[in-house]
Amino acid sequence: MTAVVITSLARRPELAARLWDMEDSWPEFAAHDALAWLLYPRMVAEFPEYVWIATEDDTVVARGFSLPFALHTPERAGVLPAKGWDAVLMWAFSDRRRGIRPDTVSAVEISVAAGRQGEGLSGRMLAAMREGARAAGFAELVAPVRPSGKPAEPGTPMAEYAYRTREDGLPYDPWLRVHVRAGAVIEGVAPLSMTINGTLAQWREWTGLPFDTPGPVLVPGALVPVHCEPERDFAVYVEPNVWVRHRLDGS
Numbered sequence: 001m002t003a004v005v006i007t008s009l010a011r012r013p014e015l016a017a018r019l020w021d022m023e024d025s026w027p028e029f030a031a032h033d034a035l036a037w038l039l040y041p042r043m044v045a046e047f048p049e050y051v052w053i054a055t056e057d058d059t060v061v062a063r064g065f066s067l068p069f070a071l072h073t074p075e076r077a078g079v080l081p082a083k084g085w086d087a088v089l090m091w092a093f094s095d096r097r098r099g100i101r102p103d104t105v106s107a108v109e110i111s112v113a114a115g116r117q118g119e120g121l122s123g124r125m126l127a128a129m130r131e132g133a134r135a136a137g138f139a140e141l142v143a144p145v146r147p148s149g150k151p152a153e154p155g156t157p158m159a160e161y162a163y164r165t166r167e168d169g170l171p172y173d174p175w176l177r178v179h180v181r182a183g184a185v186i187e188g189v190a191p192l193s194m195t196i197n198g199t200l201a202q203w204r205e206w207t208g209l210p211f212d213t214p215g216p217v218l219v220p221g222a223l224v225p226v227h228c229e230p231e232r233d234f235a236v237y238v239e240p241n242v243w244v245r246h247r248l249d250g251s
Contacts, residue, residue, distance in 0.1 A: 004056045004121065006128045010049035019044065019053060021060040022113040027221025029206040029237065033196050035089050042093065043067065043108070049136070050105065052128050054121060064110040064125045066133070067092035068102035071142070080243040084144035084190025105133040107143035123178050130182065130246055139249040144190050144241035148175040150223040158189045158223070158240040176242060184244040193241035200228070203235045211235055 009016055030036075043065055044051055052064035069092040072078045081087035088106040095102060110125045133141045150161055150173065163186065164172040171177045176186065200211045203226065207219050216225030217235065228235040 002057050004054050004061060004124070006052060006054045006062075006124060008049050008128075008132060009044065009051040009053060012053070013048060015053050015055070015060075016044055016048075018055075018060050019051070019063050022063070022111075024111040025114055025117070026111065027219070029196055029198075029203070029219065029226075030194075030221070032198065032202070032206065033194060035086055039089050039093060040065070046096065047092075050129075050132065052125055052132070054125060060113065061116050062110070062112045062121045062125050064129055065108040066105050066129050066141070067108055068095075068105050068136075068138070070095050070100045070102050071104040071140075073100070080142060080144075080187055080190065080245075082190055082192050084193030084241045084243065085239075086192070086194055087190075088144065103138070103140075105129075105136070105138050105141045107141065122175070123182065126178060126182055130248060134248040139247065141246040141248060142187075143179065143184070143244050143246070144193050145176055145179060145244055146223065146239070146241055147173040149173045151221050154218055154222060154224050158191070158242065162186060162189060162242040176244070179244045179246070182246065184246045187243040187245050190241045190243050192238055194239040195236065196239075197234060197236040200230060200233050200235060203228075 047067055050066040050068065053060060054062035067088060069088060088108065107129055110122055112121045130141055147161065153161060166172055171180055203211045209217060209219065211217060211228050212230055214228055214230055217228045219226050222237060223239050226235050226237045
């Protein structure tokens with residue numbers, strides 16, 4: 001068995017078709033985010049130097065997506081947006097279209113193949129993403145983090161969960177802990193980071209749950225409950241994430 005090799009898609013464009021080879025741990029409903037459907041193919045085509053893929057022998061074991069955008073503009077003023085993941089995607093492509101020079105890179109996703117968690121691959125992918133941003137001249141990488149342990153506590157407010165620590169002072173959450181160990185600081189909560197909506201029939205298909213009573217529905221893999229409105233035949237999931245900042249200039 002050979003070692004895991006991590007590379008940007010710009011260096012290995014022939015791997016573009018392999019990004020989706022691996023089985024990951026994302027819940028089914030997450031595959032129906034409208035922005036992801038629209039912009040992921042464009043990330044691969046337009047920002048290959050910010051797309052990362054890890055292979056071992058001929059097997060894809062992890063992938064990562066990031067994007068450059070302008071955060072320190074007069075209107076954005078360096079403030080990380082409440083809409084988190086959704087906002088970063090929209091800002092990056094809007095800035096590119098308008099010719100606005102980016103000053104920050106945001107991680108968008110790091111996924112590890114099912115069965116390969118716990119091997120340190122997520123940390124290695126984050127390190128590659130950080131180094132890629134630094135090599136491109138950026139002083140900061142940010143990330144709207146989806147805490148990996150939060151689905152076990154859907155009723156806990158994210159503002160409480162995000163700042164929970166262990167006895168050693170590191171975050172309680174494993175994925176937040178990886179970021180902090182890499183040098184990140186927790187900035188705050190992005191309360192409206194990702195929004196997924198659908199009819200009740202769609203949510204039943206995605207989750208196997210009845211979705212027949214109004215109010216919160218606990219869905220496996222969701223960080224917070226899904227809001228269901230049977231009389232209006234729809235349900236909506238508004239996911240909070242946790243903003244972290246990585247300084248890349250040694251400060």
